Amino acid sequence: MLSKQPDPAGKPIVCDRSHRSYDWCHLKLRTILEPTSATFFTVGSPAAAVLPLSWEKIRPYPRKTDSKTMSNIREITLTTAPLHTPCEVHHNTPALVFSTGGFTGNFFHDFNDGIIPLFVTINTLFPHDRDITIVVANYADWWHSKYAAILPQFSSRPIINLNNQTVTHCFPSAVAGLISHGSMTINPTLIPNGKTFHDFRALLEEGYRRCLVWPPPRLKGRPRLVLVTRAGTVGRVLMNRDNIVRAAQEAGFDVVVLEPSPLTYLCDIYRLINGSHAMVGVHGAALTHSLFLQPGSVLVQVVPLGNDWLAGTYFKNLARGLNLVYMEYKIRAEESSLVEKYGADHVLVKDSLSIARRNWTALHDVYLKGQDVRVDVGRFRRCLRNAYSNAKRLMQAQGFHVRHRPRIRKYVSPLVFS
Template sequence: MAKGSRRLVLGFLFVSLLYATVLRCNISPVCLWKYRPLWSNSLNLRSKNGGNTKGIEYFSFLLRRLVRGQARRELTQKHMTYISDKESDICITSSPVRITTGSSSSPTVYITKPNQSQPNQFTLRPYPRKTDSLAMQRTSPVTILINPQSPLPPCTTIHTSPAVIFSTGGFAGNFFHDINDVLIPLFLTAGHLHSNVHLVITDYEPWWALKYHRLLSGLSPEIIIASSTSSNVDTAVHCFPAAVVGLKYHGNLACNSSDVPGGVSIRDFLVFLRDSLELKPMQVHAMQAPVLVLISRRKSRTLINEDDVVELARKIGFQVELATPGRMSKVDEFAELVNSCSVLMGVHGAGLTNMVFLQPGSVLLQVVPWGLDWASKAYYGGPAEEMGLKYVEHHIVVEESTLYEEYPKDHPVISDPWSINLKGYNVSKPVYTDGQNVTLDLMRFREVLLQAMQLVPRQSLR
C-alpha cells in the first residue's frame, strides 16, 4: 500500500474512533460525568430572569435521560412527567420550580407549567421503598402543587441549576439502607447532572449529612435542608429552573446499565465512591500476610466463638482486623481499611455492605445463618459478583445456630425454614434475622478460610 493511502486509512480510522467516542458520551451519562472537568466551567448558567436559556435547555436534555417512551414525550411536550415504579415514585419537571422550606415537616413544591392552566395537587414520599409501610411512615410527604390558583410565594433564593429532592428518612442510618436506598439511587438520579445540581433533603439529620459529606459533595456543591426532624430549618423559598422529586431505584445494591439513565453500572458507582473518598490502590508485598477484616456483630447474628475464629484465621496465614460497630461508624477511616484488605468476612448483615470499598478481585466471605439463604444471596452474594469481587459463602448447619436449642427438632423453624419465610418478613424477621446467634464449627469453617486464602489476589500492586 502506498504511503499516502496508508495515511488516508489511518486518518479515516482516527476520525471514526473519535466519532464513536463522542457518540458514546452522548448516550452514556457516566461518560459525561467522568469528563465533567473538561466542560463544567464553560457553561454560562443563569436564572431564567437573566435571559439565558442555553443552560435550561441543556438541563432539559439531561433530565430526559431519566425517562423513556411516553414519559419522555410528556417531559418534552408538557415539561413534566410522573413515573411510578415498583419501589419508587418520581416527578420530573423542566418547568420553573419553587420549594418552601422550614414552614412545616412537609415541604411544598410549586410547579408552573406554561402550557397548562388547570391546577393540580398530589403528594410524593421521596424515598425508594414505597412497598414498605414502615419506611413510608418514616418519610415525610412532599406536596406538589401545579399551577396553584393562589399567588406563588416570592423567591428568597434563586438557583441556576436543577434541584433533586429526596429523603433521608425511611431506614437511613443503617449502612445497608444508606448505600442501597439513598446513595446509589442518588447517584443514578443526580450523577449524570455533573455536579450542576442542588440536593434538597427532607427528614434531614445533621449527623447523617456529616457522615456522608464527601459523597454528597461529589454530586453537588450545595445541600439545601427542606425539613428536619431534629433541628430547626430556616423558612425560605428556593427557586430552581427544573427539579426531580424522588430517586430512581434499580434493586439491591444495583445499577442496571440497561435501565435509565442508561449505561450506568454498579462499577461506575464504585468508581464514584473511590474518587470521592480518594481511595487508592494499595501496594502489597509478596511476603506480606493478606488482611482479613472481620465484621463483629453485637446485637443479633453474633459470632459466639469469634475469638476462636480469629485465632484460626491467623493460623491459616491471615492478618486479622476486627471491625466493631464503633470502628465502622467512621466511614472515611473504615473505607481505607477495607480498601487495603484482601478479604472482608462477616455473618449476614448490614456490615457486609462495606464490600463497596473492596478493590476489584478481593474476596467477600459471608457466613449464612439458618433460614437466611435467599436474603444472603439476594442482598450480598449476587451484588458482590456484579461488583467484580470473588464471593465465598459458608452455610451453617442448624446445630451451629442458637435456634437449635430453642425449638423442637421437628418445628418448622428448624425443619422447614422456607415455610416460615413464606409467611412474610414480619414473621421471619424475629426468628432468623433478630433471634439467632452463631457458633461456627471450626473444622468445617477451616476449609472455607482456606478457599478464601486461595482466592486472594497475589499481584504486588492491587
C-alpha cells in the same frame, strides 16, 4: 436527559409510578419551593398561566409498598399552580428531592435505599449535566456528618435541609424521588451513560481518599482478612469468633477484627478495607462495608438459618456488581443457637427456609434478631483455604510478595471505631 420544557401533550409535570419500589416526578417549569408545605409551585409567567392546573404528590423514598415506613416520609407536592410570593433564594440548578427517613440509620439501608439510588437517579435523569441542588426531607444532622466525605461527589452545591427552611427557593425545575434498580444493584443497561457499580465505587474512592485518616495496618507479607463481627443482643453474633480468627491465621491470613459502631468513622474504615484482600462476616448490615473492597477481593458471607433469600439477594448482588470473589458458608442446624432454644426437631429449625419466606415476623424476630451462630471450625477451614488462595492471587497481582508460612498472632480485642 430531562427536558426543561412542557411536553407536547401539555404535561408540565411528568411522573413515573410504574415501578414496584419507587415513584419519581418531574416539574419541568421554573419552580418556587414553599418549604412549610413542602410544595413546588410554578413561577408565574404568561406560559405558565395557560397551563391546566395539576397537582402531584410523592413521598420520595424507594420503598413505596411498605405503607408503615412510607407514612413517616414527608410528602412533597409539585403543582402548576402559581405562588404569588417573591423568591428569596435563587438557584440556577435543578432541585433533586429525596428523604433520609425510613430505614436510614441502618448502614445497609443508608446505601441501599439512599446513596446508591441517588447515584442511579442522577446518572439516569441528569446523565450529561450533574449540576444539581439536593434537597433533603426528613433531614438528620448525623446523616450529613457521617457521609460528608462522599456527598460532595454527587453535587458541589450546598445541600438544602427541608426541615429547617423558612424562606422560599427558586429552581429551573425540580425532580422528587429516587430510582432504585433493586437490592444492592446498579443496572448499566438502564442508565443512559452506562454507569456501573465500578463507577459508584470510584465515586466512593474519590471522596474517602481525601479524608484525614490514620494509616491502616501495614501488610506483613500475608493477605489481610477483615472479620466483621457483631456483639450484644442484636442477633447473628459469631459466638466462637476467637476460634475463627485462629483458623484464618492458620490458613495464612493476617486478621483484623472489625466491630463497627454507630459512630464508625467511615474514612478509617474505608482505608482499612480498601487495603485488605478478604472479608468474612455473618449476614447483616455490617457486610455493606464490602463496598469498600477492591475488585478481585474475597467476600465470605456466613448465612444463618432462614437468611438464605436475604443473603443471596443483598450481598451476592453487591459482590457480582463489584467483581468480588463471593463465597457463602450456609450453617447447619447444629451451628445455630436456635437448636439450643427450641430443639433440633422444632419446625423453626427444620423448616426455617419456608417459614422465613412466608412469615416476616418469624424472619425478623427468630432468624435475624433471635439467632446466634457457632461455626463448625473444621468445616469452615475449607472455605478459608479457598478464600486464601484467591486473596493470595490478588495480593501477588498487586506486586506484593506473599509469605507462605502462616504467622499466628495472639488475638487480643476487636478493632472498634467510634
